[in-house]
Amino acid sequence: MADQKATNVHWHEGDITREHREKTLGHKGATLWFTGLSGSGKSTVAVELEGTLHEMxxxxxxxxxxxxxxxxxxxxxxxxxxxxxxxxxxxxVSKLFVDSGVIALSSFISPYRADRDQVRELHEAAGMEFIEIFVDCSLEAAESRDPKGLYKKARAGEIKNFTGIDDPYEAPSKPEIHLHSDQQELAEEVQEILALLRERGIISA
Amino acid sequence: MADQKATNVHWHEGDITREHREKTLGHKGATLWFTGLSGSGKSTVAVELEGTLHEMxxxxxxxxxxxxxxxxxxxxxxxxxxxxxxxxxxxxVSKLFVDSGVIALSSFISPYRADRDQVRELHEAAGMEFIEIFVDCSLEAAESRDPKGLYKKARAGEIKNFTGIDDPYEAPSKPEIHLHSDQQELAEEVQEILALLRERGIISA
Known part of the structure; x- marks a missing residue:
């Protein structure tokens, strides 16, 4: 009976750890950090990857x-x-998710290298996987997509300090994955990420 | 082949939702909010519950x-x-975990009713489960345990605004669960929580 089992059987190794949770989930926790210009396709890749991971x-x-x-x-x-x-x-927050055993897909322009590097250090100091995914795309391509009409507003001066227009985007120097969303197929981008997750043992084949 | 499957099979219902994640996990997300005096046994109950849930x-x-x-x-x-x-x-953060499908065990003195009620509203407005667990314990019992030596310091005036000594603890008026940690067995407390999780369909029997 479940009721009996719950109180009479005990784990004997102290507190439940990340490893316990990962065993239940069948994969490891990790942060996948998508960085790139507004309109570069960060969310598009993250959403496609999320669906693919769900099916797995x-x-x-x-x-x-x-x-x-x-x-x-x-x-x-x-x-x-x-x-x-x-x-x-x-x-x-991403780090808490990794600790829970979940794969965090964190998708933010995050234009400053120092800020991203700080998040990387936070993870690596705790022995956690941090995978920086640079969703590279020319400003022209991103601006021509302009899914939220933000570039138009920035050009008109209605939005100040807009990344790529009047605020810098500092490209990652050594991202784990460098996608070219203005040249690659979405499925290819997802495969590239999955390959690395397998290589690192975060998910199994 | 896993590689083929990942790109050729697609989910067709739009974005992955909380319901999708809960299906994978086999249970629902929820926040269990443990509130009570320092030394009341919040963490003890949360740790025991965590282990029991892990075994399930x-x-x-x-x-x-x-x-x-x-x-x-x-x-x-x-x-x-x-x-x-x-x-x-x-x-x-608890709400993000619920959305991910995980059961958040949030254990904090959280002495002010208004603060806790705000967290409840945050969850309920999003259609998420919020279960307030009052870990009730007399000040005398909590102070006699004093696991971190904090009451001693507070009595000596080395810590100011310490809950129960010179700062108020506002007990929940309608907690979903009211434990009496100075009178109940730990196993009984855990069973009480599990019973409610089953009753609400958060976990299955």
């Missing part, structure tokens, strides 16, 4: 502007200080 | 001072404002 029985969770800027970071603006704090908090 | 194949994740105060909330102190922001952020 892998639990991933997407962190993006929708569930973060309106939630945990709703008291942050867009000053340099607040942008750094924005990424710091997202990095900490 | 249920993925839960404990949020507590150790992984929150040193991480996402490391830039917060103990002023009234910072305490409220502390609980707000923990509530938002």
């Amino acid at each position: 029985g892998v639990t991933s969770y997407r962190l993006d502007g929708d569930n973060v800027r309106m939630g945990i970071n709703k008291n942050l603006g867009f000053s340099a200080e607040d942008r750094t704090e924005n990424i710091r908090r997202i990095g900490e | 194949g249920v993925t839960s994740y404990r949020l507590d001072g150790d992984n929150v105060r040193m991480g996402i909330n490391k830039n917060l102190g103990f002023s009234a404002e910072d305490r409220t922001e502390n609980i707000r952020r923990i509530g938002e």
Whole structure:
């Protein structure tokens, strides 16, 4: 009986650890950090990957502007200080997900190298996988897509400090994965990521 | 072949939702919020429950001072404002875990009713389960345990605004579960929580 089992059987190795949770889930936790210009296709890749992982029985969770800027970071603006704090908090939340055994798909422009490197160090210091995925795309291509009409507003001066227009995007120097979303097929991009996840033993073949 | 399957088979119902993730995990996401005095036994119950859930194949994740105060909330102190922001952020993180399909075991003194109620509203507005677990214990019993030596320091005036000594603990008026940790067996407390999780369909029998 489940009731009996729950109280009479005990784990004997102390607290439940990340390894215990990963065993239940059948895969390892990791943060996949998608960085790139607005309109570069970060979310498109993350969504496609999420669906593919789901079909493989892998639990991933997407962190993006929708569930973060309106939630945990709703008291942050867009000053340099607040942008750094924005990424710091997202990095900490991603790390909690890795610790829970889930694969965090964190998709943010995150234009500053120092901020991203801090998130990487946070993970690596804890022995956690951090995979930086540079969703590279020419400004021209991203601007021509302009899915949210933001480039148009930035060009018109209605949005200030817009990445790629009047604020810099600092490209990763050594990303684990460098995608070219203006030249590659989506399926190919997803395969490239899955290959690395297998290579690192995060998911099984 | 796994490689082929990943690109050629697609989910056709749009984005992956919480329901998709819960199906993979075999249980629903929920926040179990443990509140009570320092030394009341919140962590003891949460750890025991975590182990029991693990044996049932249920993925839960404990949020507590150790992984929150040193991480996402490391830039917060103990002023009234910072305490409220502390609980707000923990509530938002808990909600993200629920959305991922995981059971969040959030264990914090969280002495103010208004702060806890805000976390409840956050969950309920999103159609998510929030279960408040009042780990009730007399101040005398908690103080006599004093596992971290904090009451001693508070009595000596070395810690100010300590809950139960010179700062109030506002007991929940309608907690989903009211434990009496100075009178109940640990196994009984865990069974009480499991019974409610089954009753609400969060876990199966």
